[in-house]
Amino acid sequence: SILPAGVDLELFHTSEKKQTLTLVYHGKVDRNRGILALPMFLQKMITMGIRARLIIIGNGDCFDQINRISFGDENIEVHPSMPQSDLSEILSKCHIGLLPMPDQKVWRMASPLKRSEYAASGLLIYGIHHNGHLFENQEKLEWMRLVKQHDFHDEGVKWIQTLDSEHLIKLGLDARRFAEENLSWKHTVDVLEEVIHSCSTSNAE
Numbered sequence: 001s002i003l004p005a006g007v008d009l010e011l012f013h014t015s016e017k018k019q020t021l022t023l024v025y026h027g028k029v030d031r032n033r034g035i036l037a038l039p040m041f042l043q044k045m046i047t048m049g050i051r052a053r054l055i056i057i058g059n060g061d062c063f064d065q066i067n068r069i070s071f072g073d074e075n076i077e078v079h080p081s082m083p084q085s086d087l088s089e090i091l092s093k094c095h096i097g098l099l100p101m102p103d104q105k106v107w108r109m110a111s112p113l114k115r116s117e118y119a120a121s122g123l124l125i126y127g128i129h130h131n132g133h134l135f136e137n138q139e140k141l142e143w144m145r146l147v148k149q150h151d152f153h154d155e156g157v158k159w160i161q162t163l164d165s166e167h168l169i170k171l172g173l174d175a176r177r178f179a180e181e182n183l184s185w186k187h188t189v190d191v192l193e194e195v196i197h198s199c200s201t202s203n204a205e
Contacts, residue, residue, distance in 0.1 A: 006185030007116035011084060014122030014176050015092040017168070021052040021160070024094040024123070026087060027114050029060035033107075034100035034128065036062060037152060039069050039076060044153045046075065050160060053077065055094065057087060091121035095168055096160075099127025102149050107132045119143075120179040122172035124163075126156055141178065143171035 023042070029035050035056065042054040055077045056066055063080070070076035079090075091097070097118030101107040111132050118125050127133050129146035138144070147155040163171075 007113070007120045007179060007183050009120055009180060009184050012088045012117050012120035012179075013092055014172065015089075017095055017122075017172070018053075018093050021050065021096070021168075022055060022094040023052060023096045023098055023126075024055040024057070024091060024118075025098040025100065026057035026091070026117075027112065029056060029058040029063045029066060031060075031062045032102075032104075033060075034102050034149075034152075035060070035066060037100055038098060039066070039073075041153050041156055042075060044157055045160060048157050048161070050157065052160075055079070055090065057082065057090065088117075088121065091117060091123065094121070094123055095172070097121070097123040097125050099125060099133050099146075100152070101132065102128055103130040116179060116183040119175040119183060122176040124168065124171050124175060126159065128152060135178075135182075141174075143175040143178075 023038075025035065025038055027033070038054060038056065042052060045052045053075050056070075057079045059081045063078075067078050070078045097114065099112065099115065101112065107128075107130060115125060115133065115135070125144040127146055128149050133146055135141060135144065138146070145155075145159050
């Protein structure tokens with residue numbers, strides 16, 4: 001049985017969003033996580049007339065390179081790793097959380113906790129399609145869009161162009177509701193309790 005890590009629904013919460021559409025990534029800022037595609041994605045949006053900002057939070061082997069790319073660009077904000085309390089406040093004000101990790105074995109086998117933190121913060125989620133990023137009943141989640149890696153920039157721009165402010169608010173509330181119903185530590189404990197009960201019943205027989 002797979003026990004998903006829960007998210008602290010009190011720490012990661014929703015709040016009033018920024019006026020400018022804001023995309024965010026947090027976690028390891030490593031080259032093998034597809035991080036360098038994110039400034040290019042932002043530039044593609046701006047070129048297509050979308051007013052947007054990008055926040056990247058974390059440490060890693062391409063942090064310095066990302067910092068150089070963002071230097072002088074008022075639309076990109078880069079921060080080193082920070083306490084979860086500070087991180088949660090930033091996430092709560094953003095609109096879309098990013099999952100750029102590519103379709104490779106290591107990422108297909110590891111579901112990132114940031115998925116749950118994004119949802120709990122009332123963020124829509126956009127990323128690469130593979131098993132590590134999927135939620136159960138993924139096809140029903142209108143607030144989450146996963147695409148093939150080679151379509152990341154183009155499909156992301158197309159999707160974002162369909163999202164007006166009312167749609168962003170509605171889908172953000174849907175994401176938070178999903179987190180409350182499926183991603184809390186209580187849900188994880190319930191799964192664990194069910195596994196233990198099943199094992200106890202089998203042993204008794």
